Amino acid sequence: MNEPILIVGGGLGGLTAALALAQRGWAVQVLEGAPEFGAIGYGIQFGPNVFHALDRIGASAAVLEQADAPPVVLMLDAFTGREVTRVPTGPSFRARFKHPYIIIHRVDLHHVLLDACRRDPRITLESNAMVTRFAEEGDTVSVATEDGRMFRGAVLIGADGIRSRTRAQLLGDGDPLPNGFMGFRTIVPMAEVTADVRREVVALWGGPGFHIVHYPLRHGTLFNIVAVFRRTAHSERGDVAAYRAELEHAYRDAHPTMKALLGMLDLARRQAVGDRDPVRQWHKGRVVLLGDAAHPTLQSLAQGACMAIEDGVCLADCMTAARGNHETAFRRYEQARVVRTARVTLESRHMWEVYHADGIARDVYWQALGERSEADVFQCLGWLYDGFAMPAGD
């Protein structure tokens, strides 16, 4: 191939793919629509599976330097604060899964990947390059950007997130599916945390139609809060006072600690929550999708970015093993990734239902979760946290 590989989107998936491809000898051009690569972000949790992929691009040590490893992930009852279940993420977890469970600021993670991309002469990074459409022409594919520029490549990887324009043109299967929930995310200095919470752990408070997740970042100096609730008619007006009223209504029966956490939220921006039904094919011709563009998921398993990173490394390996035969490479990549990512999507939907259950269903889920031993918990997570088999070459 004389033309570079084009990647639309410089998020975690796009940059991982760029790095993995460049390290295997490919020239890559990354087109990012935002004025800067990786400028915004909140906290992110990573299961140990991500390290199988990060090891393959030599990024594990740099990521670990920026990360923290919580001693435990707790699920708490949103009314009483009682512990429902826990995933111990200390020494026994490390012994079982060989890698840690980590929490990290997304900006720090992005910068590890971005710095590595900048050091690699095979990678060209273009910001302010919002791609509007692509066209296949013989042995190449070209893209146009909003500001009228054109870029040409041998193949095109659509890593442009949940609202992917590449997917819209490639598959034409409509918008992602909103699930009726809205979320607010906030980071505050740890010194300003007034709520009576355990600060060193990852905690999820689950209630009927609402939840809150919190955990520390940057070695205990920052505190990350995500509050999610089922949307009601209260929210039609889009201003802070209306959002506050809606939150107070949704969390009216919540534990006082949850209410104290709500008081710390930045209500300027909120996000609709959604995913897509899994599909089997992510490519046509010279164009292929990865990450949220291919398989967006609810955040209940905290795996969307892990999956995007696994995709990036897997696709690079498939391209290399197929020596540039893109049809073979894309098929092998889908075979390796479709069922695993679909399982993440579907199990995340199930966990979403569990977190937000009401009435007797809630009692049943709480009892079943409470009965699980540490060995049971590790057994349930094995399919995910043990990673996946990269496809063999020729």
Ligand SMILES: Cc1cc2nc3c(=O)[nH]c(=O)nc-3n(C[C@H](O)[C@H](O)[C@H](O)COP(=O)(O)OP(=O)(O)OC[C@H]3O[C@@H](n4cnc5c(N)ncnc54)[C@H](O)[C@@H]3O)c2cc1C
């Ligand atoms: C509240 C919340 C919490 C989450 N927590 C976790 C977690 O703890 N762990 C985890 O693993 N995952 C988590 N996720 C999921 C994770 O954020 C996503 O799965 C991940 O960011 C997907 O990466 P991506 O590279 O595919 O897409 P994105 O990160 O969305 O990146 C896409 C990039 O493409 C660019 N772009 C878009 N359109 C164009 C275009 N037309 N032209 C050029 N560039 C374009 C965007 O600017 C962006 O930089 C969470 C998600 C949410 C909403």
